[in-house]
Amino acid sequence: MNSNEMVTIDRDHNLHPYTSPTTPPACVPIVGAEGVRLTMADGRELIDGMASWWSAIHGYNHPALNHALLQQVSKVSHVMFGGITHPQAVTLSQKLVDITPHKLTKVFFSDSGSVAVEVALKMAIQYWSALGQGSKNRLLTIKNGYHGDTFGAMSVCDPKTGMHHLFSDMVVQQYFAEAPQCRNDAEWDSSDISSLEGLLSKNKEKIAAVILEPIVQGAGGMRFYAPEYLRQVRQLCDAFDVLLILDEIATGFGRTGKLFACEHADVVPDIMCLGKAITGGYLSFAATMTSQKICDGIGKDGGVFMHGPTFMGNPLACSVANASIDLLLGYELERMIADIESGLCEGLAPCKYLDTVKDVRVFGAIGVVEMKNQVDLAAVQPEFVKRGVWVRPFGRLVYVMPPFIISRCDLDFLTKQIVEVVSSL
C-alpha cells in the first residue's frame, strides 16, 4: 500500500481523536519509529515533540523494551486475572509499591488512564459506603483539570473549558474549586486555597475525595501550580475527612524531574492513578494504587471491590512496564530532565517577545507556548511536518513533552521550528 492509498483509506474509515468524522484533515502516515524519530511512509523523518502524548519516554524501538515484549509473547500473552496471577504482574506490583510513596501498597491494574480514574473514583465511593457513609459520593476537583474521556472521568474534567461540555447534562455534577493561580515558581499566596477550602468545609459530608493532577494540569491548560497548594489540599483533606486522589497519569514516571510529581510537595495521596509512560509508550495499560486503610474499608464485612477489566494485568504490558521502569531507574533522572528543561527554556525564550504570545512556561521536560488566540491546527500541523518535527498544538497551546532520551541537538532543532512557526502566526 502506498502512502496516498493509506491516507485515503484512513480518511474513509478511521475515526481519529477529537476530529471531524465527516471532513477530517489528512493524517500523517507513519511506518516506523526509532529513538526520537518517526518515519513517514515517504521516508521523511520527524523529531517527535509529543512522545506519543507523554508516553514514549525512552523513545521508540528500544531494544530492552522490544526484548521484554518478545520474550513474554512466547510464554503467555494474556491470561485472565480473576483467580490467576503471573510473574510479570507480581514483579510489576512490587516495583510500583517500591517506587511510589510509602502508603501505596495495593495495586489495581487496568487498561487505560481513563479506566484508572474510574477505578479510583469507585474505590473512594466504595470506601465511604462500606463505612456506612454512603452520602459521601461526590468528588471535588479544580477547574482546568483533565482526567480522561469516560463518564466518571469526564465528570471531574473542567466543565467549561474541558473537551466534554456536550455531555455536561449527562455526567454526575461534581464540585469545582477555582484553579490555583500561584505558579510553581512563584511565591505562595495563601488566598489561592480559599475556594477549595470553602467548598470542602461546606460539603464535606457529601464529598468522597478530592481529585487533582499534581503540580501540572495537563490537557486542561498545561498549567503549572505551586507545590504548597498541594500540601494545603492534603492538610484540608485530612482535616475534613475526605480522601485525596492524585492523577499522575501524565506526570508519573519522571516527566517533571521527580519520579512522581507529588514528590515536589512531599504529599502522599490515598489513591494514585498511573498510566501513559507506565509501559514506556508500548501498550495501553494503567494502574490505580491505594493503601491498606482504603482496602480494609472496602473489604469490611466481606466487601469486594467492584471492578474487573478483561485485560487486567495483561502479561505483555506488565513485562514491558517492568523493563521500562528498570530503564527509568537506571537514568540520572533529575539531571536528564534538568538538561531538557534548560534546553526548552533557552530554545523557547524568543517566543516571549512575540506580540501573539501570551506566555511561555517550562517545567521539567514540558515546554509550553500559550498563544493569545486559537492556533489553526489545519494550517500549522502541515508546517511543522514540512519542517521535520511532530508538534500537535491544542487550542491556544503549542506544547512539547519529548522523549527523555532526546539529544540537545535534536531538542534545539525542535524548539527552533516552534519559534519560527509561532513567529509566523
Ligand SMILES: Cc1ncc(COP(=O)(O)O)c(C=O)c1O
Ligand atoms: C492527567 C490525565 N488523566 C487521565 C488521562 C486519560 O488517559 P487515557 O487517555 O489513557 O484514557 C489523561 C490523558 O491525557 C491525562 O492526561
